[in-house]
Amino acid sequence: MPETKPGTTLDLTLDAPELTARLVDIPSVSGTEKPLADAVEEALRALPHLTVERYGNNVVARTDLGRAERIILAGHIDTVPIADNVPSRLDENGILWGCGTTDMKSGVAVQLRIAVTVPAPNRDLTFVFYDNEEVAADLNGLGHVAAARPDLLEADFAVLLEPSDAQVEGGCQGTLRIHLRTEGERAHSARSWMGSNAIHAAAPILARLAAYEPRRPVIDGLEYREGLNAVAIEGGVANNVIPDACTVVVNYRYAPDRSEAEAVAHVREVFADCGIREFVVDDHSGAALPGLSHPAAAAFMAAVGGTAQPKFGWTDVSRFGALGVPAVNYGPGDALLAHKRDEHVAVERITHCENRLREWLTS
Amino acid sequence: MPETKPGTTLDLTLDAPELTARLVDIPSVSGTEKPLADAVEEALRALPHLTVERYGNNVVARTDLGRAERIILAGHIDTVPIADNVPSRLDENGILWGCGTTDMKSGVAVQLRIAVTVPAPNRDLTFVFYDNEEVAADLNGLGHVAAARPDLLEADFAVLLEPSDAQVEGGCQGTLRIHLRTEGERAHSARSWMGSNAIHAAAPILARLAAYEPRRPVIDGLEYREGLNAVAIEGGVANNVIPDACTVVVNYRYAPDRSEAEAVAHVREVFADCGIREFVVDDHSGAALPGLSHPAAAAFMAAVGGTAQPKFGWTDVSRFGALGVPAVNYGPGDALLAHKRDEHVAVERITHCENRLREWLTS
Numbered sequence: 001m002p003e004t005k006p007g008t009t010l011d012l013t014l015d016a017p018e019l020t021a022r023l024v025d026i027p028s029v030s031g032t033e034k035p036l037a038d039a040v041e042e043a044l045r046a047l048p049h050l051t052v053e054r055y056g057n058n059v060v061a062r063t064d065l066g067r068a069e070r071i072i073l074a075g076h077i078d079t080v081p082i083a084d085n086v087p088s089r090l091d092e093n094g095i096l097w098g099c100g101t102t103d104m105k106s107g108v109a110v111q112l113r114i115a116v117t118v119p120a121p122n123r124d125l126t127f128v129f130y131d132n133e134e135v136a137a138d139l140n141g142l143g144h145v146a147a148a149r150p151d152l153l154e155a156d157f158a159v160l161l162e163p164s165d166a167q168v169e170g171g172c173q174g175t176l177r178i179h180l181r182t183e184g185e186r187a188h189s190a191r192s193w194m195g196s197n198a199i200h201a202a203a204p205i206l207a208r209l210a211a212y213e214p215r216r217p218v219i220d221g222l223e224y225r226e227g228l229n230a231v232a233i234e235g236g237v238a239n240n241v242i243p244d245a246c247t248v249v250v251n252y253r254y255a256p257d258r259s260e261a262e263a264v265a266h267v268r269e270v271f272a273d274c275g276i277r278e279f280v281v282d283d284h285s286g287a288a289l290p291g292l293s294h295p296a297a298a299a300f301m302a303a304v305g306g307t308a309q310p311k312f313g314w315t316d317v318s319r320f321g322a323l324g325v326p327a328v329n330y331g332p333g334d335a336l337l338a339h340k341r342d343e344h345v346a347v348e349r350i351t352h353c354e355n356r357l358r359e360w361l362t363s
Numbered sequence: 364m365p366e367t368k369p370g371t372t373l374d375l376t377l378d379a380p381e382l383t384a385r386l387v388d389i390p391s392v393s394g395t396e397k398p399l400a401d402a403v404e405e406a407l408r409a410l411p412h413l414t415v416e417r418y419g420n421n422v423v424a425r426t427d428l429g430r431a432e433r434i435i436l437a438g439h440i441d442t443v444p445i446a447d448n449v450p451s452r453l454d455e456n457g458i459l460w461g462c463g464t465t466d467m468k469s470g471v472a473v474q475l476r477i478a479v480t481v482p483a484p485n486r487d488l489t490f491v492f493y494d495n496e497e498v499a500a501d502l503n504g505l506g507h508v509a510a511a512r513p514d515l516l517e518a519d520f521a522v523l524l525e526p527s528d529a530q531v532e533g534g535c536q537g538t539l540r541i542h543l544r545t546e547g548e549r550a551h552s553a554r555s556w557m558g559s560n561a562i563h564a565a566a567p568i569l570a571r572l573a574a575y576e577p578r579r580p581v582i583d584g585l586e587y588r589e590g591l592n593a594v595a596i597e598g599g600v601a602n603n604v605i606p607d608a609c610t611v612v613v614n615y616r617y618a619p620d621r622s623e624a625e626a627v628a629h630v631r632e633v634f635a636d637c638g639i640r641e642f643v644v645d646d647h648s649g650a651a652l653p654g655l656s657h658p659a660a661a662a663f664m665a666a667v668g669g670t671a672q673p674k675f676g677w678t679d680v681s682r683f684g685a686l687g688v689p690a691v692n693y694g695p696g697d698a699l700l701a702h703k704r705d706e707h708v709a710v711e712r713i714t715h716c717e718n719r720l721r722e723w724l725t726s
Binding site: 173175177188189190191192193197199200201202203206207209210214225227229230231232233234235236237238239240241242243246248249251253283312313314 | 538551592597602609616676
């Protein structure tokens with residue numbers, strides 16, 4: 001018998017559900033993706049129609065057929081920590097259980113199956129497998145590739161195979177977190193006129209938030225829903241002290257017709273005359289356009305069927321948006337099962353997604 | 364030489380500044396007042412014109428001359444923790460330094476000097492020496508005496524010898540702390556319309572506070588100044604969650620023409636239509652009338668001179684107010700020096716207060 005390295009090779013002739021199970025059985029909790037990245041790289045390098053590049057534990061494989069359009073199929077190879085749910089288990093109802101079955105090794109299996117079964121796609125393809133999606137944003141492999149090798153991510157349209165229950169979710173809303181600080185002057189609360197109350201000074205901020213009417217813009221036929229909300233408020237020194245500081249933490253979720261700069265400007269304008277002493281952008285991730293009006297996207301929608309839904313939450317499609325690449329989420333898993341101990345996926349959904357994508361890329 | 368018990372006897376023939384020094388040198392941090400209470404009791408029992416009662420570490424001594432009026436002279440015998448400022452030290456400028464010099468062993472010395480030097484006062488006198496004023500309200504010795512032996516505190520007028528820089532401070536304002544809670548429903552902040560924001564729901568509360576115009580009622584010629592202030596605000600679950608709860612902690616400082624029930628009713632009325640889910644009285648200490656229109660008080664003012672000031676902060680005079688006894692603060696120390704490492708008092712102020720009180724009680 002030839003020597004094998006169990007646990008570190010991938011057989012791309014397995015069908016997508018079997019391949020999903022194999023991927024689940026190679027643990028790849030964020031930060032420990034190397035064995036799986038090695039296996040993905042090795043398997044793809046065996047395919048003569050692909051050019052493979054490795055950047056850290058990120059693997060990018062491309063066709064170069066001179067097609068009029070280029071499509072990215074992207075997925076992260078890491079998972080949240082294992083919770084007694086590895087190895088995978090296929091039950092009698094066609095449900096595959098295990099860590100990452102939904103989020104998102106079933107999507108990665110679909111990527112790999114398209115890579116191996118569609119050597120001459122009607123559009124050039126770029127497959128992106130990246131690490132550290134489940135942890136802090138600055139570790140995100142897609143972000144690292146975008147920063148170091150943006151050329152690898154040039155494309156007309158991107159599909160991120162994050163769990164969307166095989167429905168198309170277009171683009172994503174941006175999320176901006178801002179600290180609004182008011183100022184006062186301390187005094188004993190028995191002599192409050194000697195000071196100035198910073199919590200009272202926050203009254204116009206809360207009034208503005210309570211009266212705010214969020215937009216619901218329609219973009220590429222998708223109705224987005226914005227929101228401007230206080231997610232925290234904090235003020236107070238002691239029970240007998242007039243407080244000299246109060247902070248309202250505001251989260252603005254905004255539709256992808258606004259740029260990051262426009263989003264900040266909008267929040268500034270909303271609170272322009274509220275006597276705010278400090279306006280601090282604490283965190284900001286831009287929105288991504290769904291790009292459904294692009295011809296490649298129209299063909300994609302025709303192939304996968306269903307009605308596209310707007311994506312309200314922020315996802316890595318935004319990283320494509322920042323590169324000018326319209327992007328959607330489309331993957332076999334159910335997002336509501338992600339990160340759960342009983343994470344699972346219906347194998348029928350995996351095959352369904354694989355077939356739909358193949359139809360789009362070969363018809 | 365006869366055996367002595369150093370540190371546990373008081374010589375009431377010392378003058379008031381010397382007696383203050385002696386009192387400082389018998390440590391009596393809250394909870395450890397027994398040796399000093401013993402010394403006070405022993406010294407007072409030696410005076411034939413006084414009837415002495417002991418309740419815990421509280422000592423009450425009374426004349427019983429059948430006078431038309433009865434006056435209380437009260438002071439606490441405990442101090443905050445010693446901070447390298449015991450024993451006392453008298454400097455060349457007539458300043459006595461040490462823990463309790465201001466708050467309020469100089470006042471206690473004046474009480475003791477009046478007790479020993481005025482055997483036949485023009486008004487019956489009740490001297491109250493009590494423990495645990497510097498700690499939690501439920502430990503307060505004056506409160507314990509008021510609850511267990513209210514008969515000992517019957518009087519027409521009370522002088523609390525707390526530091527007031529030898530100025531009369533009349534009555535005290537009440538202080539009421541209330542938690543106002545709003546309620547909402549959690550949701551992911553990317554889908555805020557699925558929830559309801561409890562911080563936004565607090566907007567009417569802050570608006571009401573910001574617009575509130577506090578009263579400045581004149582009582583017995585003293586202008587009090589009320590205040591209604593947020594002293595804390597807290598809300599928020601996580602940066603991406605619509606918060607389902609927010610609490611505004613409000614402190615109402617109110618003039619002594621309002622009862623405790625009226626104060627609570629007023630705050631309820633102020634926030635009546637603000638959508639408050641919970642209204643919780645967290646702490647409440649009533650106000651005390653200055654009683655300066657009482658004949659005994661008028662004579663007191665004439666004797667001590669100066670212009671009475673309203674007392675904005677809450678003090679133990681309120682405990683007399685609750686018993687129906689008008690009360691003022693009048694003591695030799697400077698309240699701003701209380702609880703400080705460099706606590707000190709001018710001996711001239713001690714003698715000044717002693718002389719003024721003696722004049723009032725003997726003329």
